[in-house]
Amino acid sequence: xxxxxxxxxxxxRIDVDQYRYGFETLIDSEKAPKGxxxxxxxxxxxxxxxxxxxxQWRLEAYRRWxxxxxxxxxxxxxxxxxxxxxYYYAAPKPKKTxxxxxxxxPEILKTYEKLGIPLREVAxxxxxxxxxxxxxxxxxxxxxxxxxxxxxxxxxxxxxxKKAGVIFMPISEAIREHPELVQKYLGSVVxxxxxxxxxxxxxxxxxxxxVYVPPGVRCPMELSTYFRINERNTGQFERTLIIADKGSYxxxxxxxxxxxxxxxxxxxxxxELVALDDAEIKYSTVQNWYPGNSEGKGGIYNFVTxxxxxxxxHSKISWxxxxxxxxxxxxxxxxxxxxxxxxxxxxxxxxSNGFQQVDSGTKMIHLGKNTSSRIISKGIAAGKSQNTYxxxxxxxxxxxxxxxxxxxxxxxxxxxxxxxxxxxIEAKNSSATFEHEATTSKISEDVLFYCVQRGLSQEEAxxxxxxxxxxxxxxxxxxxxxxxxxxxxAISLDGSxx
Amino acid sequence: MMHFRGQIRMALLEIRDLHVGVEDREIIRGLHLSVHAxxxxxxxxxxxxxxxxxxxxxxxxxxxxxxxxxxxxxxxxLLEMEPDERAAKGVFLAFQYPVEIPGVTTMNxxxxxxxARRKARNQQEFSTPAFLKRVREVAGSLNxxxxxxxxxxxxxxxxxEKKRNEILQMALFEPGLCILDEIDSGLDIxxxxxxxxxxxxxxxxxxxxxxxxxxxxxLEHIVxxxxxxMSKGRVMKSxxxxxxxxxxxxGYAQFEDAA
Numbered sequence: 001x002x003x004x005x006x007x008x009x010x011x012x013r014i015d016v017d018q019y020r021y022g023f024e025t026l027i028d029s030e031k032a033p034k035g036x037x038x039x040x041x042x043x044x045x046x047x048x049x050x051x052x053x054x055x056q057w058r059l060e061a062y063r064r065w066x067x068x069x070x071x072x073x074x075x076x077x078x079x080x081x082x083x084x085x086x087y088y089y090a091a092p093k094p095k096k097t098x099x100x101x102x103x104x105x106p107e108i109l110k111t112y113e114k115l116g117i118p119l120r121e122v123a124x125x126x127x128x129x130x131x132x133x134x135x136x137x138x139x140x141x142x143x144x145x146x147x148x149x150x151x152x153x154x155x156x157x158x159x160x161x162k163k164a165g166v167i168f169m170p171i172s173e174a175i176r177e178h179p180e181l182v183q184k185y186l187g188s189v190v191x192x193x194x195x196x197x198x199x200x201x202x203x204x205x206x207x208x209x210x211v212y213v214p215p216g217v218r219c220p221m222e223l224s225t226y227f228r229i230n231e232r233n234t235g236q237f238e239r240t241l242i243i244a245d246k247g248s249y250x251x252x253x254x255x256x257x258x259x260x261x262x263x264x265x266x267x268x269x270x271x272e273l274v275a276l277d278d279a280e281i282k283y284s285t286v287q288n289w290y291p292g293n294s295e296g297k298g299g300i301y302n303f304v305t306x307x308x309x310x311x312x313x314h315s316k317i318s319w320x321x322x323x324x325x326x327x328x329x330x331x332x333x334x335x336x337x338x339x340x341x342x343x344x345x346x347x348x349x350x351x352s353n354g355f356q357q358v359d360s361g362t363k364m365i366h367l368g369k370n371t372s373s374r375i376i377s378k379g380i381a382a383g384k385s386q387n388t389y390x391x392x393x394x395x396x397x398x399x400x401x402x403x404x405x406x407x408x409x410x411x412x413x414x415x416x417x418x419x420x421x422x423x424x425i426e427a428k429n430s431s432a433t434f435e436h437e438a439t440t441s442k443i444s445e446d447v448l449f450y451c452v453q454r455g456l457s458q459e460e461a462x463x464x465x466x467x468x469x470x471x472x473x474x475x476x477x478x479x480x481x482x483x484x485x486x487x488x489x490a491i492s493l494d495g496s497x498x
Numbered sequence: 499m500m501h502f503r504g505q506i507r508m509a510l511l512e513i514r515d516l517h518v519g520v521e522d523r524e525i526i527r528g529l530h531l532s533v534h535a536x537x538x539x540x541x542x543x544x545x546x547x548x549x550x551x552x553x554x555x556x557x558x559x560x561x562x563x564x565x566x567x568x569x570x571x572x573x574x575x576l577l578e579m580e581p582d583e584r585a586a587k588g589v590f591l592a593f594q595y596p597v598e599i600p601g602v603t604t605m606n607x608x609x610x611x612x613x614a615r616r617k618a619r620n621q622q623e624f625s626t627p628a629f630l631k632r633v634r635e636v637a638g639s640l641n642x643x644x645x646x647x648x649x650x651x652x653x654x655x656x657x658x659e660k661k662r663n664e665i666l667q668m669a670l671f672e673p674g675l676c677i678l679d680e681i682d683s684g685l686d687i688x689x690x691x692x693x694x695x696x697x698x699x700x701x702x703x704x705x706x707x708x709x710x711x712x713x714x715x716x717l718e719h720i721v722x723x724x725x726x727x728m729s730k731g732r733v734m735k736s737x738x739x740x741x742x743x744x745x746x747x748x749g750y751a752q753f754e755d756a757a
Contacts, residue, residue: 455585455615468601
């Protein structure tokens with residue numbers, strides 16, 4: 001009991017000191033006036049030099065948003081958000097058109113350096129030509145788009161991607177340069193009317209990433225976007241749109257961090273994925289927004305709508321997420337299995353500690369014939385946190401031969417936290433095969449003692465057991481990020497590592 | 499002051515007047531025990547006599563309150579140390595019920611534990627090839643198949659496999675003191691032979707063992723130097739290996755009466 005209590009104590013003490021990314025970058029920034037109105041929407045659209053159709057789209061969303069109310073069905077508690085007390089746009093100054101990294105504020109570059117994100121391609125661009133027989137270095141290359149508050153500050157490897165025909169750029173640029181693609185797909189997976197936060201995002205989103213992979217192309221490198229909220233009282237509303245055309249493949253990763261602040265900050269993103277015939281999209285997230293301090297003060301409110309549409313036959317969309325941050329997480333990356341024989345996957349690790357509240361899960365909507373889906377969710381609750389899995393698996397009347405397998409496992413550390421599982425399963429035809437497994441276990445004192453008797457410290461023992469628990473999901477992440485995520489898990493649960 | 503140089507060896511493990519309670523109930527009530535390097539001690543006794551509690555307290559399992567007494571290991575106070583420190587010093591407990599750790603392969607677990615112990619002793623970490631070679635050797639000698647090492651720690655292992663896995667760890671970690679808590683429970687006669695021969699192979703002049711068991715059967719395979727009979731939290735009688743025979747003939751009742 002003593003050992004377990006110590007572990008619980010250690011875990012409880014985790015707060016601001018443990019959050020490595022809590023620093024603030026001192027730069028000048030340009031903001032929209034506080035609050036939300038048609039003027040704010042117009043201001044953002046104008047800042048982005050958007051065409052008229054885009055402004056119209058935003059204004060429609062805004063007007064609809066005015067008629068909507070915040071959803072309350074999630075198992076999360078927070079004081080009412082004053083949507084007029086938020087800045088909806090903040091951009092680092094000077095805001096010239098940035099054509100190369102040298103024009104970016106060095107402070108911002110330093111920020112990303114501190115975060116361990118390689119925006120400079122120098123190291124990779126020098127001495128590049130692979131020798132015959134050597135592994136292509138492109139396999140280790142990662143193209144990065146960095147979003148700082150409301151704008152994208154740099155996108156790397158653009159030229160090399162262009163050679164392959166892949167478009168990877170800030171969505172604000174894509175709206176100007178590829179309006180036909182954006183108009184065709186934006187809002188086609190998450191319509192502007194979808195839900196309170198998605199509608200808000202449609203009105204005020206300022207940047208995010210845009211990816212288009214042409215037919216038959218296997219994207220030559222991992223694509224990734226790093227989101228950073230820096231400004232005080234600022235909301236971040238990024239919008240990501242990824243289209244994998246017929247027979248193409250792309251793997252995409254997003255990472256998120258924010259400074260530690262006493263107040264709560266709103267993050268309401270929308271991610272839309274479209275996979276056409278035989279295409280595959282693998283989308284991974286390592287979310288480490290500031291979770292708040294040990295008293296539950298501060299932290300990011302993360303209200304995110306992520307949805308993938310397996311629009312084509314034999315298409316596949318796979319979500320992998322490692323969620324360790326945010327005061328509140330409200331997030332259900334989903335798959336619409338529209339094409340026949342399409343497949344959706346959701347692999348999730350959600351860790352909550354301190355006063356964090358997580359309500360996360362997925363929806364698998366089977367519409368096409370012989371569609372299949374797989375859900376593996378691992379929730380770990382420590383401290384005084386609440387961790388809920390909420391999922392929906394549904395088979396349409398015409399979705400004959402639909403199959404789903406779901407496994408939800410929860411691990412509790414200490415006795416002040418909670419784990420909840422809320423699965424909804426609907427089959428509207430008799431040929432659907434749905435399996436659901438759920439377990440909840442406590443990290444047992446006997447297991448910890450066994451480990452320390454073999455010479456491991458308490459922290460090492462907890463880390464080992466937890467990493468064993470989440471291994472199945474961790475394996476789904478691209479190699480580089482699996483290592484990062486493993487460390488993140490150790491930090492999230494380990495009081496002595498700072 | 500007189501010195502008996504060369505006559506009195508310091509005991510490897512010295513337990514003096516140990517009193518241990520769990521939730522206001524006294525389980526161990528004034529226990530004395532001296533174990534020297536090179537010796538194998540057997541502790542026998544009925545259920546509830548405090549045998550397993552003793553093994554747990556030596557290893558530092560939480561949940562027990564030591565109300566009085568001392569446990570010295572190589573002259574150092576074990577009760578002042580965390581369980582992982584005790585392990586690094588060379589105290590090894592083979593569990594009666596080894597736990598399962600899903601998702602952590604035996605190989606990774608062994609490596610993590612071995613390196614943690616080496617780090618605690620300021621030794622260099624094992625190189626991977628050297629480690630793999632060592633594990634394969636020891637596993638081979640214990641008839642442990644390679645695929646067992648690649649599975650999650652004890653996950654889906656039979657009773658016999660779990661016990662062999664304990665001995666595998668004991669052999670790899672090279673502890674100074676091995677405590678074997680009912681290592682014979684749940685083993686058939688063939689498994690018992692393999693486990694016992696693995697244990698016998700680790701007997702050495704530098705190492706001591708405490709073998710806790712209900713049954714004389716185990717002591718036919720692991721022949722002890724000294725046998726203790728424990729009852730109601732105390733050592734009631736100590737003697738040579740013939741004491742085990744006597745016990746089998748007369749049972750534990752005589753000792754309980756004496757208590």
